[in-house]
Amino acid sequence: MALRDSWRRSLLAANKSPRTIKTYLAAADELGRFLVDRGMPTIMSNLRREHVETWIADLLGKHKPATASVRYRAVAQFFKWAVEEGELSESPMSRMKPPIVPDAPVPVVGEDALKRLMKVCSGSDFNDRRDMAIIAMFIDTGVRRSECAGLKVDDVDLDNGQVTVLGKGRGVRTLAFGRKTAQILDRYVRARKRHRSAGLPQFWLGHAGAMTGDGLYQVVVSRAASAGFAVYPHQLRHTFAHLWQVEGGNESELMQVMGWKSRSMLNRYGASAAAERARASHRKLSPMDRL
Numbered sequence: 001m002a003l004r005d006s007w008r009r010s011l012l013a014a015n016k017s018p019r020t021i022k023t024y025l026a027a028a029d030e031l032g033r034f035l036v037d038r039g040m041p042t043i044m045s046n047l048r049r050e051h052v053e054t055w056i057a058d059l060l061g062k063h064k065p066a067t068a069s070v071r072y073r074a075v076a077q078f079f080k081w082a083v084e085e086g087e088l089s090e091s092p093m094s095r096m097k098p099p100i101v102p103d104a105p106v107p108v109v110g111e112d113a114l115k116r117l118m119k120v121c122s123g124s125d126f127n128d129r130r131d132m133a134i135i136a137m138f139i140d141t142g143v144r145r146s147e148c149a150g151l152k153v154d155d156v157d158l159d160n161g162q163v164t165v166l167g168k169g170r171g172v173r174t175l176a177f178g179r180k181t182a183q184i185l186d187r188y189v190r191a192r193k194r195h196r197s198a199g200l201p202q203f204w205l206g207h208a209g210a211m212t213g214d215g216l217y218q219v220v221v222s223r224a225a226s227a228g229f230a231v232y233p234h235q236l237r238h239t240f241a242h243l244w245q246v247e248g249g250n251e252s253e254l255m256q257v258m259g260w261k262s263r264s265m266l267n268r269y270g271a272s273a274a275a276e277r278a279r280a281s282h283r284k285l286s287p288m289d290r291l
Contacts, residue, residue, distance in 0.1 A: 001032035002044055007081055015170060019146055027074035031055055044082060047092045056099060065101045072098045106269075108239040109231055114139060116227040126191045131219050133188035134204065137163070138220065138233055141175040142240030142258055144168075145233045149213040151203040158182050158189065167259040175257060241269035246277055 004025065011021045034055045035042050041051065052075070059068040076098075079091035109117075121132035137148055147165040155164045161182050164174045177185075192198055195205050202210035217233055224231035237258075244254050251266055258265070 001028050001035075001042070001078075003082060003085075003087060004028055004032070006085075007078055010081060010085075017168070017170065023070065024074045024077060027071040028078050030071065031075050034058065044079075044088060049092050049096060052092050052096065060099060065099050068099045069101050072096075103268075106235055106238045108242040109235055113227070113229055113231070114239070116229075117224055117231065120223050120226045126195065129184075129188045129191040130204065131223055133185050134216055134219050135223065135236075136181045136184045137177070138236040139240065140177040140181040142237050142244075143175060144237065144259070145213045145216055147259075148233075149204065149211065149216050152201045153203050154201075156185060156189075156203055158186055171259060173256070173259055238269050241266075242277070 007028070008021065008025055011024060016024075031052070032042065034040075035047075035051065038054070040054075041047055056068055056072055059071055072093075076091070076093050076096075079088065079093050082088040083091050117135055118132065121128050121135060123129075134148070137143060141163065143163075143165055144167065147167055150166055151163065157163065161178065162174050162176050164172060166172055192203075192205060197205050197209045200210050204211040204216065206215055220231060220233045220236070241254060241258060244257075245251075251263075255261075255263065255266065258269070260266075
């Protein structure tokens, strides 16, 4: 779309994260291709609400509502920027509402499954040590995949059992991990020193050098498949939040650990196991047991 590169430069100037910029630009590019394919106006000032709505309807026919919602919000930011820059008098999306995204609780991973997941990484070669460390990091810290992928060697403090991550909105926070995870990470660090790309600052290394978020995703998915079930990294984040609450962890502290600004996230994470937590609390508070 016209002005796409100008918007990219503006996003860079605003210090948006590379992930955010990639998401925004991909949505604008997708809308641009759709307009061309459908013979719709490609000059921004000629775009109308119905053109964008047709695109959103097409997205909903091909993707999950959550995906369409992300695209919607990204393109809305593009038009908002165009108005602020004086390129448009009004956004064609000014009176539109985003697609409704139905609640779809993410299932948490049970303790037995977590043990099986760790067991398939129990070897002593480099990939085993690395994959065990990646999975332990997800389980023990609740870190986001992008945060985990962005770790540098200096971000991991084995002696004090903590890791510093760069989260959404460029927010920096420090997360703790336990003694067992420290041991697992130590084994990986020793193996990493013998890797041909050991001089790189990135903490996670693969065959071709530094690993990406997609690489970490594939590690979790493939290891879970080897263990006989399906799991992806975001489930481990939900599982961390669930276990924190099961153990009676403070909700405000959980928000800080997870990097949340809204309390609504407390209800969303671990929602699939909320009934289990309620039963556990009920057992502790059983009226008959107190008589």
